Amino acid sequence: MTKLSDTQAIILSAAAQREDRIALPLPESLRGGAAAKVVGAMLAKNFLQEVDADMRNGEPVWRETGDGNGVTLVATNAGLAAIGIEPEDANAAPAGATDAPTEEPAPDTPTEPKASPKARTPREGTKQATLIAMLRAPDGATIEEIMAATGWQSHTVRGAMAGALKKKLGLEVTSEKVENRGRVYSLPRD
Numbered sequence: 737m738t739k740l741s742d743t744q745a746i747i748l749s750a751a752a753q754r755e756d757r758i759a760l761p762l763p764e765s766l767r768g769g770a771a772a773k774v775v776g777a778m779l780a781k782n783f784l785q786e787v788d789a790d791m792r793n794g795e796p797v798w799r800e801t802g803d804g805n806g807v808t809l810v811a812t813n814a815g816l817a818a819i820g821i822e823p824e825d826a827n828a829a830p831a832g833a834t835d836a837p838t839e840e841p842a843p844d845t846p847t848e849p850k851a852s853p854k855a856r857t858p859r860e861g862t863k864q865a866t867l868i869a870m871l872r873a874p875d876g877a878t879i880e881e882i883m884a885a886t887g888w889q890s891h892t893v894r895g896a897m898a899g900a901l902k903k904k905l906g907l908e909v910t911s912e913k914v915e916n917r918g919r920v921y922s923l924p925r926d
Contacts, residue, residue, distance in 0.1 A: 740818055743774055745904055748783060748819045751811035759784055759809040760796035775809065783815035863888065867896055868923065871909065876922030897921065 740748070743766060751759040762771055775798070778784040789795040789806035797806035816822075859865065863886045870877040870885060877885075882893045901907045901923075911921045 741774070742899060742904060744778060744783065745819055747774070747778070748811055748815050749903075751784075751809075752816055752819065752821055756795075757811045757816075758796060759811050760798060778815070781814070781818075782812055783818055784809045785812050786810075864896065864900055867893070868901070868907075871897075871901075871921055871923040872925050873922075874925075876920040878918050878920055880918075882921075 743763065746763055747759050751757050762775075766774060775784065779786065786798065786807045787810050789797045789808035791797060791806050795806075795808050798809045800806050866885055867882060870882055879890050879893050882888070883890060886893070888896070897909050901909055907923055909921055909923060911919050914920045
């Protein structure tokens with residue numbers, strides 16, 4: 737699988753969940769030059785493609801062309817493959833996207849649900865692997881216990897659970913208040 741930044745993975749995952757594969761809107765935290773840099777890199781790698789936006793139907797616009805038309809961003813088959821979705825499992829891209837499958841399913845053929853990004857396995861011996869192991873323990877782990885084991889600060893622990901585990905790896909982190917222990921976080925065991 738291609739190495740992606742967290743932002744690129746979020747953009748492609750959001751596009752994969754949309755029937756038309758449109759990658760807009762971008763994450764709110766991504767603005768201005770940073771947005772242009774990330775999108776430019778994704779266009780260069782053929783993860784995204786610029787196609788004419790149907791502004792009459794309210795399609796979001798990435799940029800306007802000089803003639804008053806708009807361009808939107810669509811995830812390509814290569815972009816979906818980069819997040820672990822095989823092109824034949826993904827819905828067809830809208831008209832104008834050149835790498836879209838050419839065959840449409842027959843009207844009476846039930847469509848398969850969209851595949852979710854395949855969970856990646858963290859390397860052994862990393863702090864992320866330590867975090868996952870602690871959360872999969874029968875008693876789970878508190879923020880303080882994870883801080884002691886990893887050397888991270890509390891905001892880093894929370895960020896790793898929300899970003900790396902939930903968003904990037906698709907893991908379901910749960911929490912509950914435990915008497916004499918505080919809030920305990922856990923993952924379902926394999």
